[in-house]
Amino acid sequence: MNRIIALTAAALLGFAAPxxxxxxxxxxxxxxxxxxxxxxxxxxxxxxxxxxxxxxxIEIYPDRQLGEEREMVEGLQLGTVDMAVVSTGPLVAFVPELGVVDLPFLFKNSQHAYKVFDSEIGQGLLAKFETRGIVGLAWWENGWRSLTSKKVVKSPADLKGMKLRTMQNPVHIAAFKELGAAPIPMVWGEVFTSLSQGVIDAQENPVTIIYSNSLWEVQKYLTLTRHVYGPHVALFSKIAWDRLTPDQQKILTEAMIEATAYQRETSARLETEQLKLLADKGMIIEDVDIVPFQEATAGTAAAFKNIDPAVVAKIKAAAN
Structure with a gap:
């Protein structure tokens, strides 16, 4: 009552409420x-x-302004970064079980991926971040990863010995070794220069990354292997999350549902549009038979103790 009286008095005297x-x-x-x-x-x-x-x-800092992806994740743990959306590349070091989503040719299509990530499987993986001082908010889409290179790639044999940049992700590295390439893990900020200088010959990424980073300037071929569905993971610092009120947490959680649907729709639309734009820029786009690539990487999961075969089976079953 006293606060109401004080605010009313302030209004009468011409003062604004704080x-x-x-x-x-x-x-x-x-x-x-x-x-x-x-x-x-x-x-x-x-x-x-x-x-x-x-x-x-929400203040947005794009293009690694808050650090490379691993640095941003570490910042979440320290509370120096409130929120980050990153690829799965550095996340396996924090939650090893996350490696399952990076297996090659695991998902049949985007709808299959959405179904898994929005199910108890995907939500269970997000929950594992809490023990690392991080709140897992949502699975966004980085897109289907394909190869770019300086020479044509039509089969695994064409990858033999090729210096190919991968994320710092042990699952991706193992898969490309099985394909015969010489994978070189590298932070993204070094990739364009390394391609232009011949330090590496190829890289793999979704179409939206290839286009937005002008890789047509340093790569001639785009081979649509679509070997891995690449999620982006929306994460929040547990330290920062606990500073929010329950109402603020609810607002952010509800807003994330709407933003996730928007992000996925936008990603799918831009991939279609940008494939055409890459061809206009002069990239030679190759469709290939993916069966030899699937066969060559079929044993990738067996090399990782943290990848549960039962989870792999559940994910594959969700395609039906």
């Missing part, structure tokens, strides 16, 4: 501002701003 403090969330990612992940973070910020009536703001 404004509610604004909660600022710093969110980082490693892609360009044209990538669907950045666009979805912009959408998320708009939704959160509207739902909180301006009391919550």
């Amino acid at each position: 404004a509610a403090a604004t909660t600022v969330i710093k969110a980082g990612h490693g892609t360009h501002t044209t990538h669907p992940t950045h666009l979805a973070l912009v959408k998320l910020a708009e939704i959160v701003d509207a739902k909180s009536h301006g009391e919550m703001k």
Whole structure:
């Protein structure tokens, strides 16, 4: 009652009531501002701003401004980064069980992937981040990974000895060794220069990454192997999460559902559009028979103790 009287008196005297403090969330990612992940973070910020009536703001730091992906994840643990959306590349070092989603040719199509990530399988994997001081919020889409190279690749034999950049992901590295390539793990910030200087001959990434980073300038061929479905994982610092009120946590959780749908739709649309644009830029786009690639990498899972065969079986069964 005293607070109401004080506020009324302040209004009568011409003083404005004190404004509610604004909660600022710093969110980082490693892609360009044209990538669907950045666009979805912009959408998320708009939704959160509207739902909180301006009391919550998300500041977005694209293109590794808050560090390389592993550095951002470490920042989440330390509380120096509030939120990050990263590829699975560095995450296996924090949650080894996550390696299962990086197995080659695991998912039949995007709908299969969405079904798995939104099910108890995907949510269970996100829950494992909590013991690492991180809150797993959602699975976004980086896209289907394919190969770019300086020479044509039509079969695994064409990869023999090829210096191919991969993420710092042991599952990806093992798969490309089985294909006969010489995989070189490398942070993304070094890739374009390494391709232009001949340090590496090839790399693999989704179409949206290939286009937004102008890789047509240093790579002639794009081979649509679609060997791995690449998720982006939306993560939040547990330290920062615990500073939010229950209402703020609810706002962010609900907004994430809407932003996730938007992100996936945008990713699929841009992949189709940008494939055409890459061809216009002069890249030679090759469709190949993926069966030899599937056969060559069939044993990848067996090399990893943290990949549960039962989980692999559940994921494959979800395609039916």
